[in-house]
Amino acid sequence: MKKFLNDPKNFVDEMLEGIYLANSDVTYVNDDKRCYVKASPKPGKVGIATGGGSGHLPLFLGYVGEGMLDGAAVGGVFQSPSAEQMLEVTKYIDQGAGVLYIYGNYTGDIINFDMATELADMEDIKVLSVVGNDDVASSVVGEEHKRRGVAGIFFLYKAAGAASEEGMSLEEVARVAEKAKDRTRTIGVALSSCVIPEIGKPSFEIGADEMEIGMGIHGENGISRKKLTAADPLVDEMMDKIFAEQDYKAGDGVAILVNGLGGTPLEELYILFRRVHQLMSERKVNVKHVWIGEFATSMEMAGASVSVLHLDDELDRLMAAKADTPFFKHFAK
Template sequence: MKKLINNPENVVEEMIDGYVKAHPSYVRRLAENDRSLVSSMETKVDKVGILIGGGSGHEPAFMGYVGAGMADGVAVGNIFASPPPAPILEVTKAINKGAGVLYLYGNYAGDVMNFGMAADLAEMEEIQVEMVLASDDVASAPKEEKDRRRGIAGEFFVYKTAGAAADFGYKLEEVARVARQTNENTRSMGVGLSPCSLPQTGEPSFELGENEMEVGLGHHGEPGIRKAQIESADKVADELLANIFGDMTLNKGDDVAVLVNGLGSTPRMELYIMFRRVEQVLKEKGINIYRSYVGDYITSLEMGGCSITLTKLDDELKKMIDHPVDCPMFVQK
């Protein structure tokens, strides 16, 4: 699999270097750690700091969501790997404005361990930290074991609402409550059509037959619930939605935010064909689309496929979803 890289061992550092140089008005790199990026914009005193992070390879996540209305800083890990505690701690210290810092990350063992260690170190420096784990992937564990579920594209809505709550001046515990409520109201499921390859190996991350798809695949290529012959976009969307509807309570008249998220190499044409079917199904059920998002929001290098995310909205979450955002890779007016 062809890639435009130099030394495979330097891809993350060179990506960060290029990113910071491309967007100096948005982000800057901390001298204390090359994997620590914070907003170039000055934030007000007593605002809760929002810290996100995870492995590289998911761009525009996670760096692309540092900016006004969303995250204040990001800790960057190796490809598909958690950042270690050191860059997390440095971001924490840099974005703490006296109101504490909220960590937002996906429910993966490495992230849980490293963000937890960083939180302990931060509290030793008298910085109050709260943590919220995204766990929206319905395919990764049954409903009765929700705490085992991994976070996938639904993390985007957790960032969006938490960033807004912090901007509105909510206290740390309240910002965390909004983030947890968003995660509780969010369900996602994906389908994989083709693997990605890591720069260090050049080998496919998993195997699929020429006409196969992986239903329920994870963002790192984790196995889904079944392999099957590829079907029409409508049938794929129907299956993903059926699993989502079976896992959350949605009634006629409810409002939702919808995300059809590309995994890296799926053309917008195909994503909009998927969204077309999502809109049809929701309309048939009398469920209102309050806001919709279509595109590459949390990817997996050049993986083929997409995921569908639904977030049930109440009046408070609508206010958070509507809040303006200005980040290098995501703008909402």
């Protein structure tokens, strides 16, 4: 295993120590480094929390900061945090206006966030939830509730975070997140496995000339494994899945996220984006917001995903708003 680490058991907590030493804008509560929160909560603002397994940086905790989220409960690598950890985060970030949970559609996370919601209710904290399920490869149309949440959750964070900064109520922030969810689609492709530190070897095998379209960010099965093609036909095939589901009309606006899974050079993400932009231009769809880089990774996995948010005026405004976290910075436009 070629990793920079000490004892694999300490991987997550030493990483968290590094993050806290690097950034005074974030801290932790309940004497538990895995209960990660913004150091200065904003009185009266709706709190937004997320959570999930480690190994996906900047997901999840990387989006805690101004204009985005207020806290995140962090689990071991690819493991859900506990309901108690989520509750501690919730109690800290509640500033009297309630708390919205935004997290990905995974069984462990659902169980724990649901339990945290009940525990918060006993503390008289009102909690609503929006569950990201943007991965079009993980189930068919009509069964969207079975789909995994992947990189497109970024758009939910961005929209809800900006809405909360604008002073919207809990119900309004949840409405915005739900709308962003309904209008977000993601498709990914993996070229290599990742290595979980405590396991020390690749999670799965993939041939030297193979790719897997639709693989999940924990290595879950995709929809097809085949020989790696050139970038343009690959993007065409990926985008067909997205175009089949969202009716982007001429003149519509979209936000695009081209996400690297960890081991793919930034250069290649721009080559993928180039083709995505061409396909949008052919349809006369306006690419109004673009983010390209690593936004939701699987450790050192080689691969990429494309997420598209179908904008309306409100989402367009919220995408343009300022965000400033240790891992994500966006100047207002």
